[in-house]
Amino acid sequence: MLVRTENWNSFGKGLQMVANNRLFGLLMLILALISVPCAAAEPNEITDADIAAYLNSRVVFQFDKVGQVIDHCDKVCNSRKVKVTPRKAIQRFMSSGLTASDAMSAVFYVGIRNADLCSHEARAELLFRAMELEKFMPDMRRPDGSTIKTEKSELTSAEIWRSVLLPISVQGHKAALQYEQRLPAKIKAYMDRHFGTEPFDHMEFSRALRELSQTTQLQ
Numbered sequence: 001m002l003v004r005t006e007n008w009n010s011f012g013k014g015l016q017m018v019a020n021n022r023l024f025g026l027l028m029l030i031l032a033l034i035s036v037p038c039a040a041a042e043p044n045e046i047t048d049a050d051i052a053a054y055l056n057s058r059v060v061f062q063f064d065k066v067g068q069v070i071d072h073c074d075k076v077c078n079s080r081k082v083k084v085t086p087r088k089a090i091q092r093f094m095s096s097g098l099t100a101s102d103a104m105s106a107v108f109y110v111g112i113r114n115a116d117l118c119s120h121e122a123r124a125e126l127l128f129r130a131m132e133l134e135k136f137m138p139d140m141r142r143p144d145g146s147t148i149k150t151e152k153s154e155l156t157s158a159e160i161w162r163s164v165l166l167p168i169s170v171q172g173h174k175a176a177l178q179y180e181q182r183l184p185a186k187i188k189a190y191m192d193r194h195f196g197t198e199p200f201d202h203m204e205f206s207r208a209l210r211e212l213s214q215t216t217q218l219q
Contacts, residue, residue: 052136059133062126066119073118077199084194086208096187100213104206106183109175110195110204117197 084092093103179188 024103047138055133062129064127066122069119069122072127077201080198080200082195083201086205086212090209090212092190096184104209105175105180106191107209108202108206109179110191110202112172115199116198187201
């Protein structure tokens, strides 16, 4: 049995929406924390402040790139149609001795996996640049030293890094392990063939699967 996710809406929005909501806050945090003191230096000597300013410019550049990539991923998600209908997918699972819940969990996992793959490279580069910059910004290493207020709560810089750059939750990793370790190889091949690796609206597809599973027409 694959992991069962009851709260489809809240879990599903995590990967695709949190980056759009918090990327601007991340940039503001980075800019606000540029406070490296300018020590006395010889003319033309490169200081830590110079390095921090240079690294900050690279972070800001990559931040803009991540935003562009996420916009592209959203467009793909909203426009792409998978190669199989919900009815065919659930019938395929059930004919292999799996349950409708297995089908929903598998589609849901592949959806968040594909969304992560779409922006993973750009986010990984941003994380690397941010870690470089962090070496010259001591305040960012204090657990309670750097916070930013959002409409709903106050987040530390570490929480922003985790939610924007490393957004897959513990629940998401459990779903991945269930999918990779317990799903038959022939079903994973079926998922790869029909769902691919690009984003799609897995929330809509999962809702359709759930509605079908509640009928008695899948004999």
